[in-house]
Amino acid sequence: MNTTAIVASVLRHPPVIRDFDPSHWSELVRQARAAEMLGQLRATIHAAGMIPEVPARPLHHLEVGWRLSLRHRSAVDWEVRHVRDALGELGLPVILLKGAAYCVAGYRAAEGRVFNDIDFLVPKASLPDVEIRLIRRGWLPATISDYDQRYYRNWSHELPPMDHRSRGTVLDVHHTIVPPVSGILPDPDALIRSASPVDVTGLEMFSVLAPPDMVIHSACHLFLGEFHKGLRDLYDLHVLMTDFGREESFWTGLQARAVATGLALPTLDAMTQAHRVFGTAVPEDVMRGLRAQVGAISVPRVRAWMFDKILRPPHPSCDTRVVRFARWLAFVRSHWLRMPLPLLVYHLGHKALKGDAH
């Protein structure tokens, strides 16, 4: 077995564990821990009815990961209620994003997952009100340099992260789903209009994005942004697309929205990579349609090579010179896609001189 892909291979097809020896189990547990995916592994093996086939020692780690994820879920629920108390009287649409959305909406993507922060989207015009109310409830804008402050306020799609001074939880307040500076301007009002209200007592003021928008947003987050939790984020996409994809209308909706928002490339990346790594069932005609949209922006083979390297657990067993090069390439690419060239040069130059990679 190719050990570099061991976490993905078990998530894709749990019966492979039947051939494992102790060194495979060691590798699996340690990679999954590095990728923060112990809980998802446990959920997947459990769903396949194969928990009795896991030896006691690795099972112990999977159970610890699972218990931690249950605790995270109740913490997210608790925290979201505090956000409700802070923002409720503004009467705004508040759209939960990513992990918090999967969790509150009860999607399978939340199973076994841990959550690092709570992301939500509000209309841009309401940002000052939202920020002041969150500050009053104890979430303080992270202390960051003037440059980073300007980066967030002028060029980004979100406020600087806000840390709760006693509970330590972090909120990311978005006003759109991709940095406006990228030149891609999906209409946030359209996202808000098609969002659906959360069906949980006490959380009725929140909504979650419509399935196609939710997938597109997660795809943007991964393929235009950050890869350090790449495997976890790609697995989220796999689970979302698998579950939403049972409805035929989802795929046509996804294609239409991806084209309309100018986000065909990250959407295509998400479908291609989820299919390659986890075997997600993706309809060929939708892929073809998106490919035609994307045209010659990016060379598919180079992309495939790069993603193959970087969508691995951040663990020494997967870390080679080639992987590090691919990671650097992806870093440059994601910045390239979201910033015009002069700004990119300025931004990377500033970060290089200040020595803090962002």
Add this chain to the structure above:
Amino acid sequence: MKVADVSPREFDAQLAGEGVCLDCGPYVVRITSSVREVATGLRFHYADFPLHESRGFVDFAIVVRHTSLLRRFLRPQVNFYCDGKIPFKPVPASQAFPMLEWGLNWVISTHAHDHLVLHGAVLEREGRALILAADPGSGKSTLCAGLVDAGWRLLSDELTLIDLDCGRIRAIARPVSLKNESINVVRDFGAHTQVGEICVGTTKGVVAHMRPPLESVERRGESADPAWIVFPGFTRDGRLSVQRVGKAAAFMELTRHAFNYAPLSESAFEALVRVTDACDIYRIAYGGLDEVVPLLDRMSRSAEPIA
């Protein structure tokens, strides 16, 4: 086969090559390092620990290595890696062994979430455990070493692991970490107490470790039932005083010493209620081991509370 059964040359070669697998409380940890201080420290302090099969299950893989080739010769510095993560800043190579010990504590305290992990020493007598919980600088480790010298079995000097299912305390039996003046105090105990190499200039000052006694290492598979909690407070020339602590106050104080109270939440609450319920709890101020060790001895033999 134990660490001491392997020749130093063979041990160092294995450590630098495929790594050596050691028991670290609930976990088997594979340590790989070509840093001399790590090799000598492990051979001395872990001499009585069994060497595990490297093809068996390994819970964590740890590497201690020089930060760069240049740094190997010029003011050498080392880093601690746990499965690719670097939890600490690099330290001078002379401090590599203390860093490894802190690193192993970090591994346990951040991952052993099937236990409530308290920052505290724990010792055993006749199946009953004494927990010493205190902030750094209160003399916890020195007292722990003193009790070991008086015949208590060492379960752990830093980390009290309380099993969430059965409430019993697990033994780790790793070296006792000593700081500054306490090193000489412990050395003066006599020939059967073995203190390893001294490191100066660490973030905690001068540090050294006491090798765990053979019996504690051999019996590290035996857990113990919590029976006493002591909040020790050493002051130079302090007078011995014993004060009984209420369960609720002790509970609140112990939450402060718990590493994983927040992630465990309800199960941590239940485990801590169980422990405080089961224990006699004291706050003991003292100025010397010669007073406090006999007092705790008496406590362990008496059916009546000592205050």
